[in-house]
Amino acid sequence: MTPDELLTTTRTVRRRLDLERPVPRELIEDCVRIALQAPSGSNRQTWQWLVVTDPDQRAAIGAVYKKACEAYLESQGAAGKLFADDxxxxxxxxxxxxxxAYLADRMGDVPVLVLPCLKVAGGRLPSGNQGGLWGSLLPAAWSFCLAARDRGLGTAWTTLHLTYESEVAEILDLPDDVYQSVLLPTAYYTGDGFKPAPRQPVSEVLHWNRW
Structure with a gap:
């Protein structure tokens, strides 16, 4: 794929993740290796990556995720309740x-769950601007998704599990100074391709010099 094709066709995959086909460990390691080339504030590289393949751990995380997702789907901010007038x-x-909802019922069955995490000096997130901290991790997480797409894998970017972050931390034995960012269920993609998604015209969202 060209860079433009990769960037415009990497989509969230929920229904078309192959739940039966194992993903080789070296393939995940390749994707993380590429992800580590992303920007890191002051070159601190405070990221840590948890890859969960153990069936019991996946099932436990899946149960927490389903609980969080059920509450989300009932909320006014749920995807299906937005833009009802269009x-x-x-x-x-x-x-x-x-x-x-489909993925929530199957999260624990996805063969690989990837959780990019942030190790924070002193163990506590600052009360002020955290943009630099998360900005030194989330681009790497997206690079993982792009690398996975290029290798025939599908991913989904989701943060619903953070409603119960401490429960997931306990499942994973995370130290107190390590914070989760996003959950990336990862599996072989069972579809036959992607295309760019409908988006707003650039003219509606781009501002030059002033609002």
Whole structure:
């Protein structure tokens, strides 16, 4: 794929993750190796990566995720409840809503769960600006998704589990100074390709010099 194709066709995969086919360890390690080339503030590289393949641990995380997802799907901010006054966009939102519910029922069955984490000096997140901290991890997490896409793997970017972050931390035996960012279920992709998603025109979101 060209860089433009990779960047415009890496989509969230929920329904078309192969739950039966194992993902080789070296393939995940390759994706993490590429992810580690992402920017890191002051070159601190305070990221840590947990890759969960153990069936019992995956099932435990899946149960926590399902609990969080059920609350989300009932909330007013759930995907299927957005843009209800726009029939065309509402159809898209409902498909997203249904796919979120689908993955919630199967999160524990996804063969690989990847959790990029941040190790914080002193053990506590600062009360002020945290942009530099998370900005030194989230680009790497997205690079992982791009590398996975290039290797025939699908991923989904989700943070719903953070509603119960401490429960997941206990499952993973995380130290107190390590914070989770995003959960990336990862598996072989069972579809036949992606295309760019509908997005707002650049003219509606781009501002030059002033608002």
């Amino acid at each position: 029939p065309e966009r509402s159809k898209v939102q409902q498909r997203v809503h249904d796919s979120v």
